[in-house]
Amino acid sequence: MRDASETRRKIQHEALRLFVDRGVGGTTTRDLAQAAGIAEGTLYRHYESKDALVWDLFSTHYATFAHRLTARASKCETFAAKLAAIVAEFCRFFDAEPVLFRFLMLAQHQALPRITNDSDNPVEVVQTIIATAIGRGEIPAQPTGLAATMVLGLLLQPAIGLVYGRVEPPFSQYAETIATACLKALGSDHHA
Amino acid sequence: MRDASETRRKIQHEALRLFVDRGVGGTTTRDLAQAAGIAEGTLYRHYESKDALVWDLFSTHYATFAHRLTARASKCETFAAKLAAIVAEFCRFFDAEPVLFRFLMLAQHQALPRITNDSDNPVEVVQTIIATAIGRGEIPAQPTGLAATMVLGLLLQPAIGLVYGRVEPPFSQYAETIATACLKALGSDHHA
Amino acid sequence: MRDASETRRKIQHEALRLFVDRGVGGTTTRDLAQAAGIAEGTLYRHYESKDALVWDLFSTHYATFAHRLTARASKCETFAAKLAAIVAEFCRFFDAEPVLFRFLMLAQHQALPRITNDSDNPVEVVQTIIATAIGRGEIPAQPTGLAATMVLGLLLQPAIGLVYGRVEPPFSQYAETIATACLKALGSDHHA
Amino acid sequence: MRDASETRRKIQHEALRLFVDRGVGGTTTRDLAQAAGIAEGTLYRHYESKDALVWDLFSTHYATFAHRLTARASKCETFAAKLAAIVAEFCRFFDAEPVLFRFLMLAQHQALPRITNDSDNPVEVVQTIIATAIGRGEIPAQPTGLAATMVLGLLLQPAIGLVYGRVEPPFSQYAETIATACLKALGSDHHA
DNA sequence: AATGAATGAGTTTTCATTCAT
């Protein structure tokens, strides 16, 4: 009634929480409305459909995160520094907004088919940086797709480990270790 | 049809395919029955519920895979050899049974809470081997949870890359690269 | 339709009718929806399940009836008067709301295990009054459970007879006869 | 395979037990087969349908019981004696075969529409005896339907009380009390 | 007579979405 953007924020916040807790398919519009303290019909004043809500949540933050990664990396000169910046940003993000981070991870499986291979995409960002590094001779020539997925694996799987209690928080304490591991995995000899 | 085990096999085979294609939630019991060429009610002669089917499929193959990993690794002496064996087995599995592999990956997100931390679990297998290697001084001391998830990340994320066309098949061609990357990431200096 | 309580009333009314006509198991949610002039899904806005509907219908009216019996009886001094009041109330109820009465009779068989032995229970009401009467010396000492069930038998079985055409309606014409029979059966000598 | 009548007996025995425990509608043919230790299909070698099984069980024993009542009563001269014999037979039956007794009670609700008003029917037996007694002047003139249902109520409701723990077993200990109650309820002055 | 796998129509229930207020 009063502040429409406040309602919207509430929906987004609770939706993230519920999607992470129960999965997207496991969260009903009823759950969403209840958690956000609004009527079910009101959801449709803010989003055309449940899918639209999921996609909005995903695409907005996914792109934002990708942009932030690009921005951080672009401030660094060397590949090692760029990578360290990216890893640090990942860890910081996870520690600061674990719910959002987890949502982006899980939504990928549903949203990936719709993800375009452009620069609004963290995977693409990493891959581009690697390609540049290879071009500059900072790391050995190698398939960039494989290299990029290896780097992401070194970041995402430990993150999943944190979620399931296999790895101790906070994530940031491992930033250096992981950055170094990435460099080594890619065959760089300029380790930290 | 009168051979129950044949019907069961058909159900399992088609279920894996459909679950991977459309997701578990996106596959209806009607889809399953139709694909398996049986009546919907017949499903329930073989599984108590759709969930039970998912869980049976997951737990059976997940455990089998974990056992195979353990078996392969146990034939090797050094950590480097064990790791190489595990990586090779992962790649071989992915190439030989991509549908099953993908199912195990996606089902983890639904099944993980129910997965016990015992030896029927690939994550646990890797973690155990790493712990042993640290004990023997083959790799530097480090948190085993983090180390194990890094190794898995170096395996699983490239596998996802293959699924989405970011990495060229077959997976096996990268086995050595990945194994070496794992060793380096863990700080070993006995590289291949 | 926009008045929820109106819809709810319609559901309850038609449910009672159908349950009595076809039995609870013989009435489908489809029947219920059709009779109430609503969509099948609408039922579930008002009741969590078909069972919940049955239980709500039963427990509400069962308790209400028990309270009414208690109220009527409490206005009388002597046991004979209390009993007459109870019998009259039973008969009046049967004649006024035969459908509801029949529903309570048939639902007992399904609901009895869940019925608590408290004062919301007609059987308990009768038993309490009998116990009091024995305490006051109005009727001979005897097991109250047996005595109460005999009184109820003298009421319920004729009611069943009415339902099946063995006894002529209205029920109320037998109120005095039955009340007297109860008193005699319990060994009272203060007959009407 | 071997003894068909043995299988049949097993089915009947277990069916009675299950029907009483879970109700007819609450007992599946699967339950029946499992309890009887046979295959589901085998049921249909012995009975055309589940309904046929229920009806066979009911009609056989209902008629048998009615005949027994008639036989007992016919050995007595006076109405008081006949009634005492009937009550005693009811109680004896309940104590000897509580499961069968309970089945007949519950099946009435389902089977009653099909019950014919002939002499194979306990209600009819009682009603006939009462009519005779009225004719002979042993009890006052009164509607026989009402009188018969009152007598049955004095028998059946205490039986239900026994089932639900409201009345202490065995039933037979109350035979005299109930018989006397019946006589008094019917206005006889020749009490025991 | 017996088996037990298979059937399929029917049942309860769910839930994203619409609509009257």
Next chain:
DNA sequence: TATGAATGAAAACTCATTCAT
């Protein structure tokens, strides 16, 4: 904008019965 009652299509599941062996 907001509400919340209502929708209806589709989902998971049940079960008496049939049928090939």
